[in-house]
Amino acid sequence: MSSKRQVHLAAHFPGVNNTTIWSDDRAESQIAFSSFEHFARNAERGFFDFLFLAEGLRLREQKGRIHDLDVVGRPNTLAVLAALAGVTEHIGLVGTLQTTFNEPVELAKQLATLDHLTDGRAGWNVVTSSDAFHGANFRRGGFLDHADRYTRADEFIALSRELWDSWQADAVVADTATGGALADGVFADRSRIHDVDHHGPQFDVTGTFPVPRSPQRHPVIVQAGDSDEGRDLAAANAEVIFSLHTEFDDAQAFYRDVTDRLERVGRSKDELQILPGATFVIGSSAEDAEERSNAIRRAQVSPATAIAFLEQVWNRDLSSYDVDGPLPTIEPDHEGAAISRGRARHTRDVPALVQSWRDLAEAEHLSIRDLVIRASTRGGFVGTASHIAAEIDRYVQERATDGFVVVPHTNPYGLDEFVDTVVPLLQERGVYRQSYDEGATLRQTLDLPGTIRDRSAAARTAAAAGPARAAASAGVLA
Amino acid sequence: MPDRITLVTALQGAGWHPAAWRVAGPVAQRLSSLRHWRDVVVEQDRLGIEAVTIEDSFTAGPTAADHDLDTTTVVGRLDALLVANAVAPATRAVGLVPTVSVTHTEPFHVAMGLQTLDHVSLGRAGWRIQVSPTTREAALFGRRPGGDDAATLFDEAREAAEVVSRLWDSWDDDAIIRDVTTGRFIDRDRIHNAEYAGRHLSVHGASIVPRSPQGRPPVFALAHRADAAAFAVDAADVVLVTPGYDGREARDLLDEVRQIEQTAGSDVRRPVLADLAVLIGSSTAAAADELAALDGAAGSAYAGASDTSVLATTVPELVSLIGDLRGLGFAGVRLRPLRIPFDSTAIARQLVPALVTAGLRADVASRPTADLRTRLGIAPAVSRYASTPAGSVSVEVSA
Numbered sequence: 087m088s089s090k091r092q093v094h095l096a097a098h099f100p101g102v103n104n105t106t107i108w109s110d111d112r113a114e115s116q117i118a119f120s121s122f123e124h125f126a127r128n129a130e131r132g133f134f135d136f137l138f139l140a141e142g143l144r145l146r147e148q149k150g151r152i153h154d155l156d157v158v159g160r161p162n163t164l165a166v167l168a169a170l171a172g173v174t175e176h177i178g179l180v181g182t183l184q185t186t187f188n189e190p191v192e193l194a195k196q197l198a199t200l201d202h203l204t205d206g207r208a209g210w211n212v213v214t215s216s217d218a219f220h221g222a223n224f225r226r227g228g229f230l231d232h233a234d235r236y237t238r239a240d241e242f243i244a245l246s247r248e249l250w251d252s253w254q255a256d257a258v259v260a261d262t263a264t265g266g267a268l269a270d271g272v273f274a275d276r277s278r279i280h281d282v283d284h285h286g287p288q289f290d291v292t293g294t295f296p297v298p299r300s301p302q303r304h305p306v307i308v309q310a311g312d313s314d315e316g317r318d319l320a321a322a323n324a325e326v327i328f329s330l331h332t333e334f335d336d337a338q339a340f341y342r343d344v345t346d347r348l349e350r351v352g353r354s355k356d357e358l359q360i361l362p363g364a365t366f367v368i369g370s371s372a373e374d375a376e377e378r379s380n381a382i383r384r385a386q387v388s389p390a391t392a393i394a395f396l397e398q399v400w401n402r403d404l405s406s407y408d409v410d411g412p413l414p415t416i417e418p419d420h421e422g423a424a425i426s427r428g429r430a431r432h433t434r435d436v437p438a439l440v441q442s443w444r445d446l447a448e449a450e451h452l453s454i455r456d457l458v459i460r461a462s463t464r465g466g467f468v469g470t471a472s473h474i475a476a477e478i479d480r481y482v483q484e485r486a487t488d489g490f491v492v493v494p495h496t497n498p499y500g501l502d503e504f505v506d507t508v509v510p511l512l513q514e515r516g517v518y519r520q521s522y523d524e525g526a527t528l529r530q531t532l533d534l535p536g537t538i539r540d541r542s543a544a545a546r547t548a549a550a551a552g553p554a555r556a557a558a559s560a561g562v563l564a
Numbered sequence: 565m566p567d568r569i570t571l572v573t574a575l576q577g578a579g580w581h582p583a584a585w586r587v588a589g590p591v592a593q594r595l596s597s598l599r600h601w602r603d604v605v606v607e608q609d610r611l612g613i614e615a616v617t618i619e620d621s622f623t624a625g626p627t628a629a630d631h632d633l634d635t636t637t638v639v640g641r642l643d644a645l646l647v648a649n650a651v652a653p654a655t656r657a658v659g660l661v662p663t664v665s666v667t668h669t670e671p672f673h674v675a676m677g678l679q680t681l682d683h684v685s686l687g688r689a690g691w692r693i694q695v696s697p698t699t700r701e702a703a704l705f706g707r708r709p710g711g712d713d714a715a716t717l718f719d720e721a722r723e724a725a726e727v728v729s730r731l732w733d734s735w736d737d738d739a740i741i742r743d744v745t746t747g748r749f750i751d752r753d754r755i756h757n758a759e760y761a762g763r764h765l766s767v768h769g770a771s772i773v774p775r776s777p778q779g780r781p782p783v784f785a786l787a788h789r790a791d792a793a794a795f796a797v798d799a800a801d802v803v804l805v806t807p808g809y810d811g812r813e814a815r816d817l818l819d820e821v822r823q824i825e826q827t828a829g830s831d832v833r834r835p836v837l838a839d840l841a842v843l844i845g846s847s848t849a850a851a852a853d854e855l856a857a858l859d860g861a862a863g864s865a866y867a868g869a870s871d872t873s874v875l876a877t878t879v880p881e882l883v884s885l886i887g888d889l890r891g892l893g894f895a896g897v898r899l900r901p902l903r904i905p906f907d908s909t910a911i912a913r914q915l916v917p918a919l920v921t922a923g924l925r926a927d928v929a930s931r932p933t934a935d936l937r938t939r940l941g942i943a944p945a946v947s948r949y950a951s952t953p954a955g956s957v958s959v960e961v962s963a
Contacts, residue, residue: 108742108749109742109744109747117683117773117774118683119652119653119683119684119686123653142772143672143772144769144772145755145769145770145772151752152750152752152755152770154748154749154750154751154752155747155748155749156749157749158740158749158750158755159735159740159750159772159773159774160772160773161676161679161680161683161684161773162673162676162677162679162680162773164645164646164677165645165646165649165676165677165680165681165684166649166680166684168645168646168647168649168650169649169650169652169653169680169684171598171650172598172602172649172650172651172652172653172654173653187670187672188670188673189668189705189707191622191704191705192622192668192669192705195622195643196643196646199642199643199646199647200646202596202597202598202642203597203598203642203646203647203650204598205597205598222766222767222768222769223672223767223768223769224670224672224767225670225671225764225765225766225767253640257640258593258640260585260592260593262585262586262587262588262589262590262592262593268583268586268587268857268858268861269585269586269587269592270586272635272636273585273592273635273636273637273638273639274635274639274640275635276632276633276635279624279633279635279639289706290706291703291704291705291706292703292704292706293623293700293703293704294623294624294633294700295624295704296621296622296623296624296640296641297596297640297641297642297643298596298640300596388747389747390746390747390748391747
């Protein structure tokens with residue numbers, strides 16, 4: 087057995103931004119279940135740790151209208167993951183779910199259900215938002231101050247853990263081994279089901295959680311926020327970080343930063359895996375891969391997309407500009423309301439960004455479209471399969487990452503080539519599994535500690551004392 | 565063309581009788597597993613049942629006399645919407661109708677979840693709309709005191725049903741155009757914001773889910789009281805009534821629904837299903853003995869606690885009863901098996917063939933594949949945003 091660090095891979099279902107090339111001849115429906123089924127089965131064929139789904143709770147807008155240049159529309163995250171539970175056996179199923187526009191008891195019930203339905207393969211990418219744009223689709227509206235969103239997320243997670251811990255593993259008794267006769271006794275032992283009585287700044291929740299303890303007890307918690315608060319939330323709660331840091335030095339710095347933050351809260355790096363999202367372009371030679379990458383970038387940045395991208399930065403209507411011509415000389419609009427809504431802002435320092443683009447465009451004679459292609463290219467791997475496998479291995483051995491979230495360009499076949507060509511090379515290198523462990527939970531597949539620290543031991547002792555629970559119940563039912 | 569009798573099976577835990585788990589054998593230990601739900605639903609699917617409903621609530625289970633959770637019966641449950649999605653890939657024809665409450669759940673999530681079920685099942689989704697009246701459920705959310713009167717809850721639920729319906733219509737069938745020439749994935753003129761602002765709820769945007777195969781999955785509502793019947797006519801496509809509850813007879817309940825439809829000015833005659841709790845035995849006496857044994861184990865007669873008739877019966881008796889209901893104008897029945905899998909199996913494997921023999925149903929093999937609306941005899945859902953072609957009156961006909 088090799089002593090090399092093992093690579094962990096996750097598969098990102100192609101999303102609703104311009105990374106996903108819908109104009110490709112083989113691109114299929116982003117909503118048909120057959121696409122999800124193919125993608126999931128293929129990721130499972132490649133022994134990926136988990137499949138990852140993003141979420142957005144309002145269609146993106148540009149200049150006051152629905153943004154129409156990228157893939158638009160996707161399924162409800164939990165519902166489609168539940169359906170995938172029915173067609174997969176080993177792969178983890180991780181969904182992005184809001185703490186702002188959900189209620190703890192409901193989301194905890196759904197995630198516990200997913201964990202039951204998958205026999206312990208559920209994961210939750212915790213995200214927060216606070217804006218009125220998304221809030222307009224919910225009865226509670228956009229009510230959170232920006233500063234409160236992580237406060238709410240923290241308490242949401244803590245409360246969810248209380249709910250998931252509230253049924254002991256042995257609560258369901260149901261002794262039916264009575265040989266045909268009516269079984270005696272109780273279905274469940276009431277003393278092993280602990281009512282939750284939570285009162286915090288964000289939530290007041292009292293009562294019995296509806297779902298028996300699930301195989302993993304808690305779904306695997308994933309976090310993707312990169313801000314200071316986001317990293318602290320991850321250090322305190324997460325078991326996987328889905329990061330953006332793919333350049334080697336930057337990735338190593340991030341890895342060290344997170345390791346330090348974990349130590350400050352008394353956790354070890356072994357309790358968390360860091361997986362940056364990355365794209366992979368595989369070619370038969372380095373030149374071939376480079377050519378394919380260029381073609382992909384041009385397909386991702388159509389003329390209309392190039393203008394829309396600039397508009398997001400300039401915050402102006404630039405539809406009259408020629409994408410094959412030079413950058414606009416007009417200055418960005420700092421005053422007006424954002425013309426792009428429903429997506430993360432690209433930058434806060436717009437003047438500096440615009441100046442750097444103008445310098446680059448002038449030095450290299452770039453048109454608008456060329457510039458956008460350059461400017462919107464994020465870290466990714468381009469090369470032969472063996473080059474890519476070697477790079478993944480190097481990142482992991484040298485602790486820049488623990489693996490990657492693979493973000494394909496096309497739906498649903500975008501992962502197939504990676505599975506066919508890169509995965510076998512990782513296996514040959516002795517850094518990637520040859521099979522799943524039978525019956526493994528997602529937490530086990532991720533090589534995370536199998537036991538969850540019992541964070542609500544104090545609450546449980548109090549609840550088990552009896553009078554406290556009776557008093558709480560009486561109060562509710564009075 | 566729907567079957568002459570619509571058969572729906574109501575799934576819940578180990579069955580509807582509080583002591584049902586005591587005869588379930590090892591199944592009682594795996595009520596929270598996908599395997600259990602798949603086994604039960606696949607059997608209904610293969611034998612041609614129109615739809616299964618799946619109960620849900622935010623409570624862990626019923627309460628006993630001391631107001632605490634009654635653990636002599638099944639407690640703990642899974643989310644019905646997710647169970648329906650999880651069994652969808654393993655089934656081919658059966659409608660999947662989860663209960664989703666609207667009292668605490670955001671209508672936006674309700675709409676997306678059911679649209680997704682409709683996509684996953686290729687047009688077999690339905691929705692049993694429900695309100696959550698208990699203070700126990702309200703306390704688990706902690707956002708409202710609970711104890712709202714029924715009128716308020718139904719009023720809010722009407723708004724929720726309207727919002728969900730608008731969200732379901734928000735994408736036209738042909739909104740996705742994939743026009744490579746202009747770089748546009750969608751025609752945004754074919755996506756419509758819900759723009760709903762009511763007394764209880766407001767939702768601005770369009771659904772994030774493209775229009776589903778049925779457009780609007782059929783909505784089921786239980787009308788066990790007059791105010792619930794009025795709500796059902798306002799909000800639902802299929803009405804479930806409970807003969808025998810509160811001394812009401814099947815004929816009166818059907819008349820009541822038709823009366824409400826007329827008063828509401830609705831020209832749609834909704835399919836009305838009689839909700840019946842059934843234990844199916846080899847003889848009437850055997851069925852009665854089995855029910856008595858269950859009642860004995862539970863400590864009280866289930867008939868006293870149920871909100872509908874509880875029948876200890878046989879297949880021939882049920883065929884006869886269903887024929888009578890058909891004669892009154894019922895579209896069919898929703899059967900609540902007292903014991904799962906015993907009685908759910910009997911419904912699928914014995915009752916269905918007997919109804920075929922009696923001429924009340926087409927044989928499963930001769931039934932065309934269809935979406936759930938079609939199987940229930942409900943007209944296709946035309947979007948509220950569907951436009952009639954402009955200038956269609958002045959077409960010249962060439963000779």
